[in-house]
Amino acid sequence: MEARGEKAEEAAEALRITAQLLKAKTGEFDLESILLLKLRGLGLSDLGCVGECANLEWLDLSGNAITHLGPLASLKVLAVLNISANRVATLEPLAGCESLQSLNAAGNLLSGFQQLQGLAGLRHLESVRLCSPAGCLSNPLCASPGYRSTMAEMFPGVKVIDGERVSGRGSELYRLCQDLDSSLKRFPGSGGAGVLELVGSAKPWVADGYWDLRPTRRSSIMEEAYRQFSEALQECRELSKRADDTITQAERALNIRPDSSSYVF
Incomplete structure (x- = not known):
C-alpha cells in the first residue's frame, strides 16, 4: 500500500510544474532569470511554480491537460502565451498579465464570451486566437452566431483574430482612412470657379501624429x-x-x- 501511495505521489508530481523541471528545461538555476519557456506536450495538469518566473516573456504550454491558469496572473511582463490544446474554461486569471500581446487559446473549453472578460483590460493585446483551422482546434464559443463581430466589439484594440487582420495600423481600413485624411488635407479651401469652399473652419478628425508609425518596442525575447x-x-x-x-x-x-x-633530387 505504501509503495502504491509513493508511486501515486510521484505520478502527481510529474504532472506538476516544479522548480526542478524548470531548471532542467532551461538550464537556469534562478527562476527569475527565465525569459523563454517551452513546456509543450508534457501532460502537465498543474502550473505549479511557473508564477515564480517573474521575468518570463514567452511561454508555450500547448498540448497539455491544464484547467486553471491562476499562477499566470503574477507574470506581469509576459508578452506571448500559447495555451492551445488544453482544458481551460476561463481566461480570467490573464487579467494580471498586463503586458500580454499575443494569445493562442485554440482547442480549449471556452464556451461563452463572458469567459474572455479577463482580456478586456489588456492594453497591449494585439493578437487573439481561439480557433485554428489548420490544427482543427477550436472552442465552443467559436460556433456562436456573430462570433467574429462580437470579438471585434469586445476587443477594439486587437488587430488580429484567429490569424486574420481585422483592424489597426497596416490593415486595409487603416490605409483607406489614411488616404482619405490626406485627401481632405489637400482639398482646396478657397478660390477658383467650380471649386467648393468649405464652410467654417475644418478640424482634423484624428489627433496629430496618429498616422505616424510607432517605434518598434524593444523585446528582451529577441535580444535573448x-x-x-x-x-x-x-x-x-x-x-x-x-x-x-x-x-x-x-x-x-x-x-x-x-x-x-x-x-x-
Missing part, C-alpha cells in the same frame, strides 16, 4: 534569441577550428602529407 544564436555560432567556429587542428595533427602523425624536404 540573438544572444543565444551568437553564442552558438561562436561555439561552432571554435569547434571547427579545433577539429581542423586535430585533423592536421593526425595527418602529421600518420605522415599522410609528404614533406617536400624529404625528397632527394
Whole structure:
C-alpha cells in the first residue's frame, strides 16, 4: 500500500510544474532569470511554480491537460502565451498579465464570451486566437452566431483574430482612412470657379501624429534569441577550428602529407 501511495505521489508530481523541471528545461538555476519557456506536450495538469518566473516573456504550454491558469496572473511582463490544446474554461486569471500581446487559446473549453472578460483590460493585446483551422482546434464559443463581430466589439484594440487582420495600423481600413485624411488635407479651401469652399473652419478628425508609425518596442525575447544564436555560432567556429587542428595533427602523425624536404633530387 505504501509503495502504491509513493508511486501515486510521484505520478502527481510529474504532472506538476516544479522548480526542478524548470531548471532542467532551461538550464537556469534562478527562476527569475527565465525569459523563454517551452513546456509543450508534457501532460502537465498543474502550473505549479511557473508564477515564480517573474521575468518570463514567452511561454508555450500547448498540448497539455491544464484547467486553471491562476499562477499566470503574477507574470506581469509576459508578452506571448500559447495555451492551445488544453482544458481551460476561463481566461480570467490573464487579467494580471498586463503586458500580454499575443494569445493562442485554440482547442480549449471556452464556451461563452463572458469567459474572455479577463482580456478586456489588456492594453497591449494585439493578437487573439481561439480557433485554428489548420490544427482543427477550436472552442465552443467559436460556433456562436456573430462570433467574429462580437470579438471585434469586445476587443477594439486587437488587430488580429484567429490569424486574420481585422483592424489597426497596416490593415486595409487603416490605409483607406489614411488616404482619405490626406485627401481632405489637400482639398482646396478657397478660390477658383467650380471649386467648393468649405464652410467654417475644418478640424482634423484624428489627433496629430496618429498616422505616424510607432517605434518598434524593444523585446528582451529577441535580444535573448540573438544572444543565444551568437553564442552558438561562436561555439561552432571554435569547434571547427579545433577539429581542423586535430585533423592536421593526425595527418602529421600518420605522415599522410609528404614533406617536400624529404625528397632527394
